[in-house]
Every structure is written in C-alpha cells, then in structure tokens.
Amino acid sequence: QYDAVIFDLDGVICHTDAYHYQAWKALADRLGVPFDEQVNNLLRGVSREESLEVILKHGGLTTLTDEEKRRACAEKNEIYKGLLDEMSPDDLSAEVKDTLDGLRAMGIKLAIGSSSKNAKKILERIGLDGYFDAISDGTNITRSKPDPEVFLLAAQYAAVDPERCLVVEDARAGIEAACRAGMDSAGIGDAALCEKASYGMETFSQLLTICGKPSGLL
Numbered sequence: 001q002y003d004a005v006i007f008d009l010d011g012v013i014c015h016t017d018a019y020h021y022q023a024w025k026a027l028a029d030r031l032g033v034p035f036d037e038q039v040n041n042l043l044r045g046v047s048r049e050e051s052l053e054v055i056l057k058h059g060g061l062t063t064l065t066d067e068e069k070r071r072a073c074a075e076k077n078e079i080y081k082g083l084l085d086e087m088s089p090d091d092l093s094a095e096v097k098d099t100l101d102g103l104r105a106m107g108i109k110l111a112i113g114s115s116s117k118n119a120k121k122i123l124e125r126i127g128l129d130g131y132f133d134a135i136s137d138g139t140n141i142t143r144s145k146p147d148p149e150v151f152l153l154a155a156q157y158a159a160v161d162p163e164r165c166l167v168v169e170d171a172r173a174g175i176e177a178a179c180r181a182g183m184d185s186a187g188i189g190d191a192a193l194c195e196k197a198s199y200g201m202e203t204f205s206q207l208l209t210i211c212g213k214p215s216g217l218l
C-alpha cells in the first residue's frame, strides 16, 4: 500500500542520541549551563541551531551574541563528528538491515528524511552509503521538523506522491511533520505513543507487516 518509506535517521536507523548528548553536554559544561538527558530528549528531530536555543533557554543563558552562538554550534559539531568517527557497520543492527532489505524486495522505495547535516557521514560510517533511493537532510531544508519540508522533498527526490509515503520516526516533531506532509507515520520509541502516529511499533521489523497489509487492517 506504500510506494516509499521515508526513514528518520537518528534514533530510527541508528542510535546517535548518546553522541549528541555527550557533545551538547561538553559544550553546556564549558558555558556553565545545566544540561541533562531530559533536555536532550527535547532535541530529537530539532536542528542544531534550534537545539542550542532550547539548551540556552533551559539554562537561563540569554547573553550570547549571534557570533558566539554560531561558534557554539560549530564547537558542538566538531565534538559530535569526532564521536561519529567511532561508528562502524556494527552500529547497524541486523534487524534494521534485514527489514530494509525486505521492504526493498517488496518493491518499495527507501528514502531518508533527517534534520541532520551529518546524515551522509553517518550513512557512510554504518555502511549504508549509496543504499537509499533518495536522501533529504539538513543540507537541503530551510525549515526543520515539525515543518513537513524534509519529508516532502524526500518524496519529491524519490519521485513518489506524498500520499503514497510512510514516514518512520522516533520524534514527536517528526510525526507531526509527517501529518502536515499528508503522509502516514509509524512511531518507534517515544513516538510510538504519539496520538498522531498512524502506527505504533515496538520493533523495527513490524514495518514488514505494516507495509505488507492493506491499510486499515492493523
């Protein structure tokens, strides 16, 4: 029933949450603002620049200039990229890879819809360079989730109508973005409980069932 599945990357295909946390934590410590995993959870699907704003607001730091913010984002990203260098194809689970291969065997196009500007680097690290039919990421969007732009562009790059796409997301902002794009969505992790998700998944491989059955039967 779907011609394409559009996957969020961080928290769906692989797990970079801990790396984002470590990198933001190092920056927050230097700036002297509090930062914990609860705040980190608010940053799923949120762009780097908007994430910094959330952290500063939460920490009560209101005095940074635009230039200081730009440098803070660059500093976080350098730390984050160093951590990404430690990733390898071992960070892609067999369940995820087998499910992707299974969907492809069903004739479904596979795309990435991620807010990250590091998406291509991450795909390379985990051995999925060149695997997806289309990639829409932080480098081609002007507005981040919950705006639907990233998913609408993924559908356009894959040459599939938005109504024929299923989005897979771990972030509430991503489920909202899928809704606004007119796409069905499957939530995993926190997003599995999101009222707006078309499906809530406990495991990634449930996608094979979701995509194999006519809509309305699940």
Ligand code: G6P
Pocket: 010, 020, 043, 044, 045, 046, 047, 048, 051, 077, 114, 115, 116, 117, 118, 119, 138
């Ligand atoms: C994903 C992550 C966010 C991250 C964003 C931007 O959506 O879930 O936590 O802030 O990408 O990532 P970037 O790699 O461009 O800093």
Ligand code: MG
Pocket: 008, 009, 010, 011, 012, 044, 045, 169, 170, 171
């Ligand atoms: Mg995510």
